């Protein structure tokens with residue numbers, strides 16, 4: 263085993279607040295390993311919108327208390343293995359993981375949350391498509407099992423999740439209606455598989471709800487994938503067809519407020535609120551989605567668009583860009 267330093271670089275959330283609370287340190291102790299964990303030396307860490315919810319206080323901090331190191335995924339090499347090792351990892355294995363504590367040089371991760379990166383897939387693409395790719399697959403396979411011939415609406419279609427959803431749906435023989443803010447984002451969503459695209463930030467013309475209804479001959483769509491939340495949740499119910507479904511999976515504009523369930527009765531609608539973690543509880547489930555995504559990347563069937571790779575110390579700038587709607591695709595931190 264190569265010798266490990268005692269401290270590392272990391273980004274801490276000392277208290278809840280805006281991106282300015284993120285604190286860069288070079289003297290964070292290397293995390294201790296418990297039995298069944300591996301220590302990963304991260305090469306890249308993935309940035310996800312959920313990191314901003316942990317920072318702002320919309321969600322309780324990972325691990326239950328502050329200060330905390332946020333970051334749900336990383337790619338790098340195994341630096342140390344603790345205790346029994348039933349999955350047969352070796353020091354030096356190139357891996358991608360999903361857990362917590364990713365905005366750091368080293369992360370202690372339960373071994374069953376770690377997946378080997380196949381040859382032919384780069385660290386950037388492995389982590390760039392990992393959490394989001396698995397989420398996108400779980401949405402189209404389990405949250406709403408998409409059928410050939412369906413019409414599906416994807417909000418924020420040029421975002422990290424949006425581009426992956428558009429690409430997956432393109433291969434499923436469905437009509438994809440995407441929404442995106444501004445002409446450049448609209449063009450990108452179209453390139454990635456949206457059949458129709460609506461600029462929901464346009465200041466004139468019909469509303470996005472009116473446009474979706476027009477595109478579907480007044481019927482509405484079979485399913486809406488809504489990760490925008492507060493600004494779109496109600497319109498999403500309006501454009502779902504009779505017996506259709508709205509899958510809420512995020513809060514980019516803020517949380518969906520409590521509402522009267524009677525709203526669903528006018529069209530016998532179904533709604534769902536999903537989180538990836540509940541689709542990948544067992545090792546078998548994690549391997550199903552992880553290998554599904556990595557195989558698609560390796561085969562060139564899922565293109566991971568990296569918006570920008572930020573140095574670890576610039577994590578606050580990265581989060582500001584994400585929250586400020588200035589990004590398309592995936593943001594990474596270079597550790």
Ligand SMILES: NC(=O)c1ccc[n+]([C@@H]2O[C@H](COP(=O)([O-])OP(=O)(O)OC[C@H]3O[C@@H](n4cnc5c(N)ncnc54)[C@H](OP(=O)(O)O)[C@@H]3O)[C@@H](O)[C@H]2O)c1
Nearest residue numbers: 311418421422423442443489512513514515536537538587
């Ligand atoms: N449930 C899960 O397990 C899971 C997993 C991964 C991600 N998610 C969710 O998926 C959603 C997308 O995540 P992402 O990381 O891929 O982000 P993203 O889509 O790349 O970025 C968010 C996008 O949302 C749109 N948006 C609309 N209103 C906004 C507002 N008021 N503030 C900020 N953005 C706004 C913007 O696109 P336009 O400019 O085009 O409107 C923005 O670029 C998030 O809600 C995230 O929490 C959920």
